[in-house]
Amino acid sequence: MSSVLTVRGGVPLSGRISVRGAKNLVPKAMVAALLGDSPSVLRNVPEIKDVEVVTSLLQLHGVSVLKDPINGDLTLDPQNATTASSTEIDAHAGDSRIPILLCGPLIHAIGEAFIPDLGGCKIGDRPIDFHLNVLRQFGAVVEKRPGGIHISAPKGLQGAKISLPYPSVGATEQVLLSATKAEGITELIGAAVEPEIIDLIAVLQKMGAIINVQSERTIRIEGVKNLSGYLHRALPDRNETASWASAALVTRGDIFVEGAAQRDLMTFINTFRKVGGGMDIEEDGIRFYHPGGKLNPLVLETDVHPGFMTDWQQPLVVALSQAEGVSIVHETVYENRFGFTKALVRMGANIQLHRECLGSTPCRFGQRNFRHSAVISGPAPLRGADIDVPDLRGGFSHLIAALAATGTSRVTGIDVINRGYERFTEKLAALGADVDVSAGVARR
Numbered sequence: 001m002s003s004v005l006t007v008r009g010g011v012p013l014s015g016r017i018s019v020r021g022a023k024n025l026v027p028k029a030m031v032a033a034l035l036g037d038s039p040s041v042l043r044n045v046p047e048i049k050d051v052e053v054v055t056s057l058l059q060l061h062g063v064s065v066l067k068d069p070i071n072g073d074l075t076l077d078p079q080n081a082t083t084a085s086s087t088e089i090d091a092h093a094g095d096s097r098i099p100i101l102l103c104g105p106l107i108h109a110i111g112e113a114f115i116p117d118l119g120g121c122k123i124g125d126r127p128i129d130f131h132l133n134v135l136r137q138f139g140a141v142v143e144k145r146p147g148g149i150h151i152s153a154p155k156g157l158q159g160a161k162i163s164l165p166y167p168s169v170g171a172t173e174q175v176l177l178s179a180t181k182a183e184g185i186t187e188l189i190g191a192a193v194e195p196e197i198i199d200l201i202a203v204l205q206k207m208g209a210i211i212n213v214q215s216e217r218t219i220r221i222e223g224v225k226n227l228s229g230y231l232h233r234a235l236p237d238r239n240e241t242a243s244w245a246s247a248a249l250v251t252r253g254d255i256f257v258e259g260a261a262q263r264d265l266m267t268f269i270n271t272f273r274k275v276g277g278g279m280d281i282e283e284d285g286i287r288f289y290h291p292g293g294k295l296n297p298l299v300l301e302t303d304v305h306p307g308f309m310t311d312w313q314q315p316l317v318v319a320l321s322q323a324e325g326v327s328i329v330h331e332t333v334y335e336n337r338f339g340f341t342k343a344l345v346r347m348g349a350n351i352q353l354h355r356e357c358l359g360s361t362p363c364r365f366g367q368r369n370f371r372h373s374a375v376i377s378g379p380a381p382l383r384g385a386d387i388d389v390p391d392l393r394g395g396f397s398h399l400i401a402a403l404a405a406t407g408t409s410r411v412t413g414i415d416v417i418n419r420g421y422e423r424f425t426e427k428l429a430a431l432g433a434d435v436d437v438s439a440g441v442a443r444r
């Protein structure tokens, strides 16, 4: 069962909302608490599904997770960490991909980990081969069991020289969370260096870890025997910020995103400016607005940080559907992140998908039959439609298309959007959107 959001489009979103801690950091900082031998305090925690999932998983493993009723800060105490039943782990893991990151910390804390078959957004195959290879290089034994995998390390985890075939965010985090308490030195070559990873390194350093981020995507970690708890304020969610920025453009609105931080959004800000968006960067946040007139088309490729982040792509494509001329977007991080355009085309957008790489960055998907390049011609008037949310960012994109469209849209599957956008229906209402949520219907 899932709620239905009815959207009566055509109202520019205007007003002030705030973003809190990043979805792509907070659950991982929670996992890191397992490595400590005293409690940790995490601040700026958003109320999103992934936080609930990790809370349940940690609690199942004996970690006490207390939420401050006033500000939502979490206190995580791992001192009674223990084994949990695989059936219960499976029941609580939901659709999240975070469970794979519990491997290293659980092995350090209790000697083993069970990881259920993973969910996550349907934006490609999303394999875990890098994770498993990393764990094996640390000396872990990985066994397939019904419903998931069991991981143990009879001799403990040993530091290793690891080279990633692609700068994967999750695999880099896997290395960090495993290596900090592994015996000896770990050198990671080909690491991802997203701001959320640097923030995770800050968390681990507060706990007592010794981690050097060197040039050329190399991270060197000297294992230590013990880590303590941390006190940390999570960095703000740059992906949610970019989504609201695109929403301001698409709806010809004006949104002040309180808590948005320029430093982690530089590539997005450059692109937003080239499209013709207006902005004021202030101390406590950023105002994004449509300045009137035409938006400009552009040629864009997604990439790992410091490139244009893949999570910014989907909302921006909706804005490009309203630009004057032809835009080209080459998705190089996920092979299947344009599925959401089908609903946009039904709503009136003019978007063609291509298998070829329409860009200059060599990409892993080129000759492999994946429709990973999009040609978008605009401006195309959007009209309301019935939409079922396909994934987190795709779902948000549908939502902003519906908000800009003429007529009424019925959006089902909105619980997926709650995975990464805190209280988004309340924020929409605060921005003046004409929306209401009605009780559940069975999902198609």
Ligand code: EPU
Residues within 6 Å of the ligand: 023, 024, 025, 097, 098, 121, 124, 125, 126, 127, 128, 129, 130, 131, 132, 166, 167, 168, 169, 170, 171, 192, 194, 239, 310, 311, 333, 334, 335, 392, 393, 420
């Ligand atoms: N990959 C593999 N094998 C692996 C792991 C990754 O082939 O074992 C591939 C993926 O299939 C993908 C590429 O490597 O093609 C990059 O994946 P990465 O591991 O970097 O992604 P992730 O850690 O699973 C995180 C975010 C994503 C974000 C990506 C890229 C979290 C919980 N998720 O995923 O966020 O798109 O990094 O920056 O941190 C979202 O917020 O909507 C979202 C999907």
